[in-house]
Amino acid sequence: MSNWETVIGLEVHVQLATASKIFSASSTAFGAEPNTQASEIDLAMPGTLPVLNRRAVEYAVMFGLAIDAEIGMTSVFERKNYFYPDLPKGYQTTQLDKPIVGPGNVEIELADGSRKSVRIHHAHLEEDAGKSLHEDFHGMSGIDLNRAGTPLIEIVSEPDMSSAEEAVAFARKLHSIVTSIGICDGKMAQGSMRFDVNISVRPRGSETLGTRTETKNLNSFKFMQDAIALEVERQIDLLEDGGTITQETRLYNGDTKVARSMRSKEEANDYRYFPCPDLLPVVLSEETVAQLRSEMPELPDARIARLAEQFQLGDYDAAQIGSDRATSGYFEAVAANADAKLAANWINGELSAQLNSADLSIDESPIGASQLAALLQRISDNTLSSKMAREVLAALWEGEQDVDAIIDQRGLRQVSDSGALGAIVAQVLANNSAMVADYLGTPEEKRKKKLGGFMGQIMKASKGQANPQQVNQILLEQLQALES
Amino acid sequence: MHNLTLTQSIAGLRNGQFSSRELSEALLARIAEHNPSLNAFITVTAERALASADHADQQRVAGNAGPLCGVPIAHKDIFCTRDVRTSAGSKMLDNFVPPYSATAVERLEQAGAISLGKANMDEFAMGSSNETSYYGAVQNPWARDSVAGGSSGGSAAAVAARLVAGATATDTGGSIRQPAALCGITGLKPTYGRISRWGMIAYASSLDQAGPMARSAEDCALLLREMAGHDQLDSTSAEIAVPDYCGELNQRKDLSDLKIGVPSQYFGAGLDDGVATAVREALAVYESLGATLVEIELPNSALAIPAYYVIAPAEASANLSRFDGVRYGYRCADPKDLEDLYRRSRSEGFGDEVKRRIMIGSYALSAGYYDAYYRKAQQVRQLIKQDYDAAFNQCDLIAGPTTPNTAWAIGEKSSDPVSMYLEDIYTIATNLAGLPGLSLPCGFAQGKPVGLQLTGRHFDESTLLQAAHHYQLNSDWHQRGPEEFCQ
Numbered sequence: 001m002s003n004w005e006t007v008i009g010l011e012v013h014v015q016l017a018t019a020s021k022i023f024s025a026s027s028t029a030f031g032a033e034p035n036t037q038a039s040e041i042d043l044a045m046p047g048t049l050p051v052l053n054r055r056a057v058e059y060a061v062m063f064g065l066a067i068d069a070e071i072g073m074t075s076v077f078e079r080k081n082y083f084y085p086d087l088p089k090g091y092q093t094t095q096l097d098k099p100i101v102g103p104g105n106v107e108i109e110l111a112d113g114s115r116k117s118v119r120i121h122h123a124h125l126e127e128d129a130g131k132s133l134h135e136d137f138h139g140m141s142g143i144d145l146n147r148a149g150t151p152l153i154e155i156v157s158e159p160d161m162s163s164a165e166e167a168v169a170f171a172r173k174l175h176s177i178v179t180s181i182g183i184c185d186g187k188m189a190q191g192s193m194r195f196d197v198n199i200s201v202r203p204r205g206s207e208t209l210g211t212r213t214e215t216k217n218l219n220s221f222k223f224m225q226d227a228i229a230l231e232v233e234r235q236i237d238l239l240e241d242g243g244t245i246t247q248e249t250r251l252y253n254g255d256t257k258v259a260r261s262m263r264s265k266e267e268a269n270d271y272r273y274f275p276c277p278d279l280l281p282v283v284l285s286e287e288t289v290a291q292l293r294s295e296m297p298e299l300p301d302a303r304i305a306r307l308a309e310q311f312q313l314g315d316y317d318a319a320q321i322g323s324d325r326a327t328s329g330y331f332e333a334v335a336a337n338a339d340a341k342l343a344a345n346w347i348n349g350e351l352s353a354q355l356n357s358a359d360l361s362i363d364e365s366p367i368g369a370s371q372l373a374a375l376l377q378r379i380s381d382n383t384l385s386s387k388m389a390r391e392v393l394a395a396l397w398e399g400e401q402d403v404d405a406i407i408d409q410r411g412l413r414q415v416s417d418s419g420a421l422g423a424i425v426a427q428v429l430a431n432n433s434a435m436v437a438d439y440l441g442t443p444e445e446k447r448k449k450k451l452g453g454f455m456g457q458i459m460k461a462s463k464g465q466a467n468p469q470q471v472n473q474i475l476l477e478q479l480q481a482l483e484s
Numbered sequence: 485m486h487n488l489t490l491t492q493s494i495a496g497l498r499n500g501q502f503s504s505r506e507l508s509e510a511l512l513a514r515i516a517e518h519n520p521s522l523n524a525f526i527t528v529t530a531e532r533a534l535a536s537a538d539h540a541d542q543q544r545v546a547g548n549a550g551p552l553c554g555v556p557i558a559h560k561d562i563f564c565t566r567d568v569r570t571s572a573g574s575k576m577l578d579n580f581v582p583p584y585s586a587t588a589v590e591r592l593e594q595a596g597a598i599s600l601g602k603a604n605m606d607e608f609a610m611g612s613s614n615e616t617s618y619y620g621a622v623q624n625p626w627a628r629d630s631v632a633g634g635s636s637g638g639s640a641a642a643v644a645a646r647l648v649a650g651a652t653a654t655d656t657g658g659s660i661r662q663p664a665a666l667c668g669i670t671g672l673k674p675t676y677g678r679i680s681r682w683g684m685i686a687y688a689s690s691l692d693q694a695g696p697m698a699r700s701a702e703d704c705a706l707l708l709r710e711m712a713g714h715d716q717l718d719s720t721s722a723e724i725a726v727p728d729y730c731g732e733l734n735q736r737k738d739l740s741d742l743k744i745g746v747p748s749q750y751f752g753a754g755l756d757d758g759v760a761t762a763v764r765e766a767l768a769v770y771e772s773l774g775a776t777l778v779e780i781e782l783p784n785s786a787l788a789i790p791a792y793y794v795i796a797p798a799e800a801s802a803n804l805s806r807f808d809g810v811r812y813g814y815r816c817a818d819p820k821d822l823e824d825l826y827r828r829s830r831s832e833g834f835g836d837e838v839k840r841r842i843m844i845g846s847y848a849l850s851a852g853y854y855d856a857y858y859r860k861a862q863q864v865r866q867l868i869k870q871d872y873d874a875a876f877n878q879c880d881l882i883a884g885p886t887t888p889n890t891a892w893a894i895g896e897k898s899s900d901p902v903s904m905y906l907e908d909i910y911t912i913a914t915n916l917a918g919l920p921g922l923s924l925p926c927g928f929a930q931g932k933p934v935g936l937q938l939t940g941r942h943f944d945e946s947t948l949l950q951a952a953h954h955y956q957l958n959s960d961w962h963q964r965g966p967e968e969f970c971q
Contacts, residue, residue, distance in 0.1 A: 040582075040583065040584055043811055043812075044806040044811070045582065045583075045584075045811075045812065046564065046570070046572070046577065046580065046582070046685040046686075046806070046807075046812075047563075047564045047570075047582070047584075047586060047681075047682065047683040047684050047685045047686065048584075048682070048683070049681060049682050049717060049718050049719065049720075050719070051716065051717060051718075051719050052719065079802045081801070081802050081805060081846075081849070083805065083808060083826055085808075085810050085822065088806060088810075088811060089802075089805060089806050090802065090804075090805020090806050090808060091802050091805055141822075143810065143811075270850050270851045272801070272802075272846060272849035272850055272851075272854075273849075274798060274799075274802070274849055274854075274858060277688075277689035277690035277720075277799055278686075278689050278719065278720065279719055279720075280719055280720065
């Protein structure tokens with residue numbers, strides 16, 4: 001066990017899935033041509049004024065309700081002043097002293113099954129900045145303001161995490177919550193969630209916090225895991241060599257796996273915050289909050305518990321499926337027409353593997369829930385063996401539509417006729433008398449291992465179409481008959 | 485024709501005495517003649533104005549005449565005007581042509597008003613003499629060597645010189661009322677939130693308020709009626725119904741039910757004797773019209789200027805950050821890197837007073853000073869509001885001088901910012917409290933106009949206008965003009 005203890009806090013930027021920006025009517029859709037979604041407000045043209053997007057406020061409140069937080073019934077926007085080319089007004093409109101979401105809690109579950117509560121300090125509403133484009137401009141930089149003004153909530157945790165594993169579990173839990181309640185599309189690759197990680201280390205048992213660094217703008221769980229590991233190691237090495245940690249902001253490059261210092265505390269801006277006079281304080285009524293509470297979609301923990309109960313799923317399956325809203329929806333659609341346990345196995349297994357390797361989300365699955373259900377029915381009714389079913393799944397993945405047509409065209413029906421199977425088994429036993437003698441000479445408790453040899457022969461004789469479970473049963477019966 | 489008031493112009497147009505084109509051509513000719521010396525306009529849009537005038541004349545024939553159909557006015561160059569350069573009096577925006585119009589401009593246009601051009605102003609409305617304008621000082625039509633006041637000096641001078649009968653303006657600490665006083669016209673700063681700020685280039689957002697300038701309260705009512713009202717594009721614009729200011733002007737038979745508060749603090753040291761005399765005479769007129777004068781106290785009024793010069797620059801320091809040479813406006817030649825682009829674009833694009841206020845504001849907001857300056861100033865602002873709340877328990881209106889002095893010589897105070905700031909001593913508190921204020925001509929001192937300031941309750945512009953109108957029915961100060969421009 002290391003002599004050092006790691007302390008981690010997160011600041012998480014979550015892009016809210018509103019159709020328009022937080023202070024203008026421009027679209028927030030991702031991937032448009034640069035500056036085609038930037039109005040005079042987003043460009044901070046002289047005389048323009050912000051008007052707050054009500055939906056963004058509601059989404060922020062929903063997040064607060066989801067983490068059981070105090071809701072800021074009166075919250076105030078402030079101006080955070082700094083110059084940067086992709087910050088058109090020269091200030092970011094954000095919240096500071098009076099955020100819309102106060103202290104709350106997020107429960108995380110660790111790999112060993114234990115649970116831990118991470119405290120949320122607060123979450124506030126703010127606008128995103130644009131993007132600076134440094135390529136293709138011949139030594140100059142381009143500015144794309146499509147993202148400028150996209151609504152964000154920044155979620156600030158307390159320094160309650162003590163390992164990369166916990167930090168990632170927390171990040172995943174937030175992802176699960178914000179996508180479950182529908183306030184964020186959760187598309188990490190598009191920057192819909194970005195993580196800033198504050199890390200410090202201290203001698204085990206020490207009460208005082210060490211000097212922290214902040215690694216900014218991590219946009220994948222993998223990068224986050226790696227960046228934390230790297231930074232913890234760097235800090236410990238430095239301290240063990242008698243050095244000191246500099247409070248600084250660092251950038252981690254996920255591709256090269258190298259982090260570098262961006263700026264130290266001394267170089268930090270004085271942001272000169274003050275309340276934004278263009279926006280009135282946001283005053284929420286009890287009715288609005290009650291209404292949002294009554295309309296809250298199911299939260300991941302509740303959903304996991306419900307799926308476990310309703311479909312008799314094990315903890316692992318329930319958690320795997322229940323933590324993601326899209327996966328749960330898909331699962332429930334499949335389970336409506338097929339065996340739930342089988343559905344869970346196939347979604348968490350084969351389908352998930354295929355989706356991962358194709359880098360697709362379950363929403364984008366080429367295999368629809370009804371197709372998977374049809375496939376699983378053919379497993380349940382013994383038409384298909386697992387191996388055959390995988391072949392059908394592959395055909396569906398490639399775009400074929402009808403499960404039964406695929407089975408028919410490829411002759412994938414397994415033989416389940418017990419008479420026919422009995423004849424094949426009898427023939428195999430007759431052809432392999434030495435194996436039979438060996439089996440019968442083996443003590444009862446060790447015989448199970450020997451069955452595989454017979455099974456291989458039988459499946460071969462049936463050209464792979466024998467129903468393995470049935471074969472197994474008939475084989476045992478016939479061997480037993482030979483013994484007596 | 486140039487001596488017609490707005491009300492008279494409307495009547496003349498309606499009666500067919502003259503067309504909008506005839507009126508516009510006459511005024512444009514006067515602008516061409518006088519503006520080179522007066523410098524009231526930064527941009528004259530003659531061609532557009534005549535096209536609009538022709539359109540207005542057609543609308544009238546077609547029976548679609550709006551309330552201000554064909555009436556020529558001017559807009560302070562702080563209001564964005566679609567396809568017309570909007571400079572805010574700054575080199576920074578010398579090349580800026582907005583693709584949108586301010587809501588106030590839009591509403592006046594919808595009412596049929598036509599714009600002859602953009603009026604000169606102190607740079608970004610920061611000034612009390614119009615001398616900080618990149619386009620040079622405006623001459624006071626009453627005394628050409630004197631300032632027209634500021635920041636709406638161009639609008640005030642244009643109205644006083646009979647180049648237009650009415651103009652838009654803005655007031656952050658007195659920028660409508662002070663030049664109105666110095667140029668002998670009537671100017672109204674409505675309640676904060678009465679007129680949309682959309683498209684009005686921001687100086688200090690919590691204080692900025694648009695309003696009309698004209699030669700009478702009656703004319704101001706006409707313009708205000710069109711400019712006022714909630715706007716979805718400005719969250720701080722009030723959702724309060726707009727009364728018919730014109731219809732309500734004559735609601736009172738006399739002023740016998742009106743209590744006018746006179747703050748002792750407004751007649752202390754620093755007030756010019758001639759100004760004091762004129763104002764006291766005006767108060768006597770009010771008494772003769774039936775109003776009751778009551779002495780009131782505004783104990784914290786001395787704190788208004790220091791509070792203002794923290795809050796306004798603080799807001800300005802952020803509001804003016806967008807002028808960075810990146811997207812529009814002035815950009816320095818050949819920047820060698822980002823830092824250089826910012827530093828030189830802003831150093832070269834802004835004038836001294838603007839830079840001074842950005843620095844004051846940045847300082848007041850910086851870590852370690854925020855509590856001592858910005859927070860303290862906000863507390864003072866609360867006290868000033870409370871002073872007014874208490875005062876309005878005793879009276880319906882507050883009256884006093886608009887300015888401590890009449891117009892001073894151009895250049896006289898430009899090297900002494902503090903003495904310049906003190907010229908706004910009676911007007912600034914009104915902005916801090918968000919109240920409506922009006923200045924109307926009430927006499928002369930040293931041959932230059934003196935303004936009487938009336939301050940009213942929140943959203944009670946109607947009482948202000950009525951009180952001013954009654955005075956103007958019983959006096960002729962507002963009808964006097966500089967001889968040179970009245971012939």
